Amino acid sequence: MATVLVVDDEPIVREVVVRYLAHEGFETIQAADGVAARVAIARQSPDLVVLDVMLPGTDGLELCRWIRSRSELPVIMLTARG
DSSP states (O other): OOEEEEEOSOHHHHHHHHHHHHHTTOEEEEESSHHHHHHHHHHHOOSEEEEESSOSSSOHHHHHHHHHHHOOOOEEEEOOOO
């Protein structure tokens, strides 16, 4: 079973995404910011990251660059930007 890390600072967004993923049979990990996401990636080796672009502190683009510099881990970006 694939594990998906959902990174978003809005709890309701994380909850909705996690619910959909769980319904489809995925295991999920959650993180509210870039620091927690880095820890989750290092400790739990997810198969995919669903990543919000607008995170506090380390934004999603910076975190994506960090991920890409270390691995081929797939990343799906989420954004509320218009």
